[in-house]
Amino acid sequence: MNDNVTLLLVDDLEENLFAMAALLRGPAVRVLKARSGEEALELLLVNEVALALVDVQMPGMDGFELAELMRGSERTKQVPIVFVTAGAHDRKRMFRGYDSGAVDFLYKPIEPHILTNKVNVFVELFRQKQALARVSTLQRAIFDSANFSSIATDANGVIQIFNVGAERMLGYTAAEVMNKITPADISDPQEVIARAKALSVELGTPITPGFEALVFKASRGIEDIYELTYIRKDGSRFPAVVSVTALRDAQEAIIGYLLIGSDNTARKQASQYARSLLEASLDPLVTISAEGKITDVNEGSIKVTGVAREKLIGTDFSDYFTEPKQAREGYQQVFAKGFVTDYPLTIRHKDGRLTDVLYNASIYKDVSGNVLGVFAAARDITARKQASQYARSLLEASLDPLVTISAEGKITDVNEGSIKATGVAREKLIGTDFSNYFTEPEQAREGYQQVFAKGFVTDYPLTIRHKNGRLIDVLYNASVYKDAGGNVLGVFAAARDITARKQVEEGLREAQQQLAGHAEKLEKTVSDRTALLRETIEQLEEFSYSVAHDLRAPLRAMQGYAKAVLKDYGDQIGEEGKDYLQRISRAGLRMDALTRDVLTYSKVARASMPRESVLLDKLVPEIIQHYPQIQAAQAEITVASPLLPVLGNEIWLTQAISNLLGNAVKFVPEGTTPQVRVRSESRDGNVRLWIEDNGIGIKPEYQSRLFGMFERVHLNEKYEGTGIGLAIVRKSIERMGGTVGLESDGETGSKFWIQLPAPPENLSSNEMTL
Amino acid sequence: MKMCNQTILLVEDNEDDVFLMKRALKEADILNPLQLAVHGQHAIDYLAGTGKYADRVQHPLPGLIFLDLKLPFKHGLEVLRWIRAQPSLDTILVIVLTSSSEEFDIQQSYHLGARSFLVKPPTPEMLLELMLSLKSYWMKFNEFPKPLATPRS
Numbered sequence: 001m002n003d004n005v006t007l008l009l010v011d012d013l014e015e016n017l018f019a020m021a022a023l024l025r026g027p028a029v030r031v032l033k034a035r036s037g038e039e040a041l042e043l044l045l046v047n048e049v050a051l052a053l054v055d056v057q058m059p060g061m062d063g064f065e066l067a068e069l070m071r072g073s074e075r076t077k078q079v080p081i082v083f084v085t086a087g088a089h090d091r092k093r094m095f096r097g098y099d100s101g102a103v104d105f106l107y108k109p110i111e112p113h114i115l116t117n118k119v120n121v122f123v124e125l126f127r128q129k130q131a132l133a134r135v136s137t138l139q140r141a142i143f144d145s146a147n148f149s150s151i152a153t154d155a156n157g158v159i160q161i162f163n164v165g166a167e168r169m170l171g172y173t174a175a176e177v178m179n180k181i182t183p184a185d186i187s188d189p190q191e192v193i194a195r196a197k198a199l200s201v202e203l204g205t206p207i208t209p210g211f212e213a214l215v216f217k218a219s220r221g222i223e224d225i226y227e228l229t230y231i232r233k234d235g236s237r238f239p240a241v242v243s244v245t246a247l248r249d250a251q252e253a254i255i256g257y258l259l260i261g262s263d264n265t266a267r268k269q270a271s272q273y274a275r276s277l278l279e280a281s282l283d284p285l286v287t288i289s290a291e292g293k294i295t296d297v298n299e300g301s302i303k304v305t306g307v308a309r310e311k312l313i314g315t316d317f318s319d320y321f322t323e324p325k326q327a328r329e330g331y332q333q334v335f336a337k338g339f340v341t342d343y344p345l346t347i348r349h350k351d352g353r354l355t356d357v358l359y360n361a362s363i364y365k366d367v368s369g370n371v372l373g374v375f376a377a378a379r380d381i382t383a384r385k386q387a388s389q390y391a392r393s394l395l396e397a398s399l400d401p402l403v404t405i406s407a408e409g410k411i412t413d414v415n416e417g418s419i420k421a422t423g424v425a426r427e428k429l430i431g432t433d434f435s436n437y438f439t440e441p442e443q444a445r446e447g448y449q450q451v452f453a454k455g456f457v458t459d460y461p462l463t464i465r466h467k468n469g470r471l472i473d474v475l476y477n478a479s480v481y482k483d484a485g486g487n488v489l490g491v492f493a494a495a496r497d498i499t500a501r502k503q504v505e506e507g508l509r510e511a512q513q514q515l516a517g518h519a520e521k522l523e524k525t526v527s528d529r530t531a532l533l534r535e536t537i538e539q540l541e542e543f544s545y546s547v548a549h550d551l552r553a554p555l556r557a558m559q560g561y562a563k564a565v566l567k568d569y570g571d572q573i574g575e576e577g578k579d580y581l582q583r584i585s586r587a588g589l590r591m592d593a594l595t596r597d598v599l600t601y602s603k604v605a606r607a608s609m610p611r612e613s614v615l616l617d618k619l620v621p622e623i624i625q626h627y628p629q630i631q632a633a634q635a636e637i638t639v640a641s642p643l644l645p646v647l648g649n650e651i652w653l654t655q656a657i658s659n660l661l662g663n664a665v666k667f668v669p670e671g672t673t674p675q676v677r678v679r680s681e682s683r684d685g686n687v688r689l690w691i692e693d694n695g696i697g698i699k700p701e702y703q704s705r706l707f708g709m710f711e712r713v714h715l716n717e718k719y720e721g722t723g724i725g726l727a728i729v730r731k732s733i734e735r736m737g738g739t740v741g742l743e744s745d746g747e748t749g750s751k752f753w754i755q756l757p758a759p760p761e762n763l764s765s766n767e768m769t770l
Numbered sequence: 771m772k773m774c775n776q777t778i779l780l781v782e783d784n785e786d787d788v789f790l791m792k793r794a795l796k797e798a799d800i801l802n803p804l805q806l807a808v809h810g811q812h813a814i815d816y817l818a819g820t821g822k823y824a825d826r827v828q829h830p831l832p833g834l835i836f837l838d839l840k841l842p843f844k845h846g847l848e849v850l851r852w853i854r855a856q857p858s859l860d861t862i863l864v865i866v867l868t869s870s871s872e873e874f875d876i877q878q879s880y881h882l883g884a885r886s887f888l889v890k891p892p893t894p895e896m897l898l899e900l901m902l903s904l905k906s907y908w909m910k911f912n913e914f915p916k917p918l919a920t921p922r923s
């Protein structure tokens with residue numbers, strides 16, 4: 001808006017013009033100078049002038065004449081005129097001046113401050129008048145606008161003003177509504193109720209459904225623009241956007257409300273249409289502003305980016321691509337050229353997944369042709385590529401000849417299998433008659449016609465003729481295939497090559513024979529190995545047999561000759577000589593014991609050890625009675641009868657128990673009577689047999705070594721032994737599926753135990769094999 | 771009849787054992803004539819009376835055989851099997867006297883007609899004890915049948 005005020009100075013004397021202009025010119029004051037009445041009229045035609053200062057006495061047209069002319073013209077008659085004259089006393093002239101439209105007089109010589117003050121009054125007046133005129137023009141424009149319904153009410157909502165626009169939109173005349181109804185009466189009652197409810201919640205105060213609901217916010221001084229459905233006089237409805245303002249008096253008290261509404265139908269329909277178009281597409285669609293910001297998206301865009309609509313809108317379009325620069329160039333190109341086609345980009349999903357797309361985009365404009373933005377549609381070619389690749393790979397995955405056939409019987413696609421079967425290249429097959437490639441073309445034709453008629457055929461026999469003359473018997477399975485809309489596109493036919501099947505069967509038979517051959521070979525290898533193993537075992541047994549016999553013979557000889565010398569020549573060799581011979585004899589004896597124990601141990605390792613229920617309550621007393629090494633010690637042995645039966649091998653159990661009992665009575669301090677207690681206990685389906693003695697015990701640090709071969713934890717001279725007895729015990733018990741152990745503090749005797757499974761309830765003495 | 775003066779055949783390849791055996795027999799006062807075979811074939815030849823053993827005056831059939839099992843050329847068990855196949859020799863008392871008590875050997879020996887299975891004791895004292903008990907049982911108390919026939923006699 002131009003706030004400048006224009007003043008017109010009319011004087012025939014340049015110096016007067018100059019002087020006055022100098023006094024009046026200011027920041028918002030423009031001064032036009034005219035040297036004659038004619039010039040002044042010209043200027044008045046093209047400028048809006050706030051005040052004209054007119055010299056009365058001018059050659060030609062004088063001031064009064066000018067004023068009269070101005071009064072005669074619509075454009076200039078409102079311009080106030082101040083005459084500048086020399087004679088204040090000339091009353092007659094003054095009256096003429098007023099008659100011709102002057103508003104004031106200034107007298108020469110001009111007093112600058114009078115001039116400026118007077119002019120300022122007029123300038124201010126002009127400004128106010130102008131402002132008032134502007135407002136009233138606007139108000140009138142608003143009230144007369146057919147595009148807006150303006151409805152003013154009193155404080156209670158009763159309509160007081162109903163403008164032309166309202167009459168046109170709603171079909172009522174102002175007289176029909178004024179002082180009669182409120183705007184709520186012409187609004188959708190459901191919406192009024194819903195609005196009252198929503199506002200009650202939002203503002204935390206109960207709001208009556210009715211007029212209050214329409215103006216409540218405005219009454220609280222809150223700017224309020226909302227969508228509302230108005231109901232016309234004829235009952236039809238239309239969506240409106242309503243802006244509500246509270247009208248207040250000087251004391252700020254509400255005296256009424258103004259509801260300005262506009263018909264939203266067209267916009268709403270247009271935007272719904274646009275949106276449904278947008279959403280109808282599965283492709284990602286966006287609209288982009290000139291600044292490259294996303295202004296709208298469809299569901300497709302949300303899916304492909306993984307970003308919600310409201311987060312997409314307002315962000316940079318280029319953010320969502322692997323190549324943001326290329327994306328930017330893309331939409332810039334659209335703004336420049338008006339469109340792009342098949343512009344390749346790659347969308348990056350927020351989880352990192354990439355989608356190759358081709359963009360087709362164009363600018364879109366408002367009704368007056370202004371470019372509003374770019375509309376861009378992406379075509380996801382990943383899916384397309386994959387789908388066609390998938391279909392092709394499915395096709396090619398089959399070794400069978402596969403073809404697709406058009407309704408006219410032309411081949412539309414083939415796989416490698418078909419090329420092989422016919423000997424004809426793909427491009428030569430496609431487009432030719434399917435029936436060409438069979439010995440019985442008529443039958444082939446009937447075949448696919450049957451598919452089109454029935455939807456499918458199964459095991460339809462045909463014979464393919466290879467271009468080199470070779471024939472292939474096949475069975476066809478075929479069905480129609482359809483597009484997404486269910487329209488039949490063609491026939492998909494798969495031939496099963498029976499020749500190939502025969503070959504496969506042949507191959508299978510061969511493979512089976514080979515397999516049988518391998519199995520035979522394997523069996524032979526196994527039996528060879530077994531024989532070798534058996535031989536090894538035999539050799540081992542032979543070895544131990546030799547040990548048993550040949551190793552012991554020299555020991556007997558040592559014994560025998562030593563004793564013979566002692567007996568026959570004892571008196572000749574003296575005491576020392578006798579001692580030596582006795583030592584030889586003892587050494588021989590010990591070696592014999594060692595040999596025997598090693599043999600036993602080697603037998604434990606390989607002897608068959610069938611298991612049966614062993615009645616320890618019977619076996620233990622027998623061992624105590626019969627084993628000489630236990631008898632000799634004159635021990636006190638108590639058996640906590642009854643001992644529980646175990647599952648084991650009686651022969652080796654006897655060996656093990658007698659070894660343990662032998663140890664129990666052997667390792668006692670000198671002068672102590674060995675006291676041994678034998679007892680048994682049940683432990684989770686096992687039986688533990690304890691042999692507890694009052695002997696010298698075994699220190700815990702030696703216990704782990706105790707059951708090893710040749711391990712002796714006592715000094716030789718005091719407690720003689722081979723160091724194999726406990727190894728035999730462990731080996732034999734473990735081979736029976738049991739465990740051995742001991743408890744001893746190394747001072748107050750030892751508690752050895754062997755643990756074996758308890759025999760099953762129903763098993764008395766039936767043999768079980770390991 | 772009693773053993774009295776019947777010949778004893780010792781089948782033993784180890785000369786130390788032969789020495790110890792002779793010494794033990796002597797100490798036990800078993801004075802029967804003693805013949806020696808040093809391997810299995812030798813024993814069979816003796817019993818069959820082949821070659822120089824045809825002379826039963828020089829080499830009379832034994833009433834008792836001490837048979838070692840681990841022998842050169844022919845194993846003791848083969849000797850036993852051979853004896854068992856000779857009906858004329860079935861009254862001869864065969865006592866296996868060997869180094870080790872293999873379960874298999876014990877079973878086979880009895881199966882093939884041995885009347886006793888003894889393990890050579892490690893000391894001469896124990897051997898003497900064994901010979902003494904043998905003497906009282908087999909030579910003092912046991913009654914033997916008369917030999918049915920003697921080959922070539």
